[in-house]
Amino acid sequence: MMNFNYHNPTHIVFGKDRLHELNQLVPESAKVLVLYGGGSVRRNGTLEKVLTGLGNRKVVEFDGIEPNPQFNTLMKAVEIVRSENIDFLLAVGGGSVMDGTKFIAAAAPYQGNATDLLKHGFEWLPIDSAVPLATVATLPATGSEMNMGAVISHESGKLPVMSPLLYPQFSILDPTLTFSLPSVQVANGVIDAFVHVLEQYVTYPVDAQVQDRMAEGILKTLIEVGPVTLAEPENYDARANLMWSATSALNGYIGVGVPHDWSTHMIGHELTDLFGMDHAQSLAIIQPSLWKIRKAKKQEKLLQYAERVWNISEGTEDERVDQAIDMTRAFFESLGVKTRLSQYGIEPGEVDRVIHALQEHGMTALSETGDMDLTISRQILVDAYA
Template identity: 75%
Template structure:
């Protein structure tokens, strides 16, 4: 196991009908900005419950944070924070709203060029302060409710924003708030959580037994509850397990002391930016091809994944790996998520443009080993078309 530090200060408030507890978790004299996306939090009554839970505090609202939150939109929220001397942010929504709120938290007190905050990637922001924030999660997918990361869209790219100052102070996870989600969003969320896990797990072994067994447990849970919660959206137990699996997939716990990949995410980001393919869909497209092209580098962990997650023990090593990849693709497709680039209207002659975008965004040494070149990414993308 590799050396690591582990720190996660986020308080999780899990379960039904607990939004009245907001009053206990935010300082009484706070000036609060509630940030959300479209009208669903209003239509389904979530916003009213949040506002009631905030009591008599001074509260402002900022609506319209879009999927894949745009820098320009978030800067409008930053202007509102500064103009009204807001000192606490509350995100109500899915990963995009939470990610956008994190950027606002970092940018509002920043005295330099806010656009420069997008330039630091996984190295972390050079900031010494950020506004405190909390979240009310309405979509199980990204894990943003319990980590320090965000992704912001700007100038045709998707830019990581990271800082320990951006951990939410608390996050409310009420599975019942997710019952009204469209099937497509739930299916994408299952895929997103699944790929979060394997980006940290299917790399190479370092004898991290706790991390491996926890990752395998999350994966098996997603395989079990994903179809159930899609078929029965108001099955509380299934949805509760999905919500906690999605949070556990990216709260840092399974990623400590182990190598991490993230190449599927980085290539997937370009598909979202260039073609508007949903984030979860982009991951379902790319992951099987990454594994196919990187069998040798991931051989030991792919075999472990095949046996422990899918119960595949018969056949040669090559056969077991191929079966595990096929099972993974079949699982995504069973959720209604297509897994081939051409199924989204992308043409093979556009692959070169995707690779150029990867180069422009510095994604030239991907994978847990840093040896996945643009040429290999090109091969992955070609393989992602229908056979």
């Protein structure tokens, strides 16, 4: 197991009917900016409950944070934070709203050009202050409710933002707030969480037994509850297990002391940016093909994944690995998500655009070992086509 430090300060408030506790969780003197996306949180009554829970505090609202939150939209909220002297941010929504709120928290007190905050990749931002923030999660998927990272869309692509100052102070996770989600968003959430685990688990062995067993437990849970919660949207137990799985997939715990990949995410970001497909859809396309091309590099962990997650124990090593890849693709498809580029109307020649974007964004040495060049990325994309 590799050396690691681990600290996660986010207070999780999990379960039914917890929004009234906002009155105890948010500082009494806070001037709060409540941020959300479209009108769904208003239509389903969540926003009203949030505002009621905030009691008599001064509250300002900011809506319109889009999927794949846009830099220009977020800068409008930054101006509100500054002009209204906002001192607490509350994100009400899914990963995009939470990610956008994290960027706003960093950018509002920042004295330089805010675009500079998008230039640090996975390194910590050079900031010494951020506006305190918290979340009310309405979509189980990204894990942003319990980590310090965000992904922001800018004209130069989808860019990560990371800082320990961006951990939510608390996050309310009420599974009932997700009951009204469209099925496509639930399916996307299952796949997003699933691939988050895979990127930290299917790399190479370092004898991290606790992390491996926890990762396998999350994967098996998602396989079990994913179809159930799609078929039964108000099955509380299934939705609760999905929600906690998504949070646990990216709150840092299973990722300590182990190598990370994230190649599927990096290529997937380009697909989302270029073709507008949902983030999880891009992951479902790339992950099986990446394994097919890279299975020699990941052989040991793919065999472990095959046996421990899919109960595959018969056949040659290659047969077991191939079966695990096929079963992963079939799982994604069973949730109603397509897994081929051709199924989204993308032409074969568009692969060149993706490779060009990867090169432009410096994604020329991907994978847990840093040896996945653009030639290999092209092979993955060609395999993912049909």
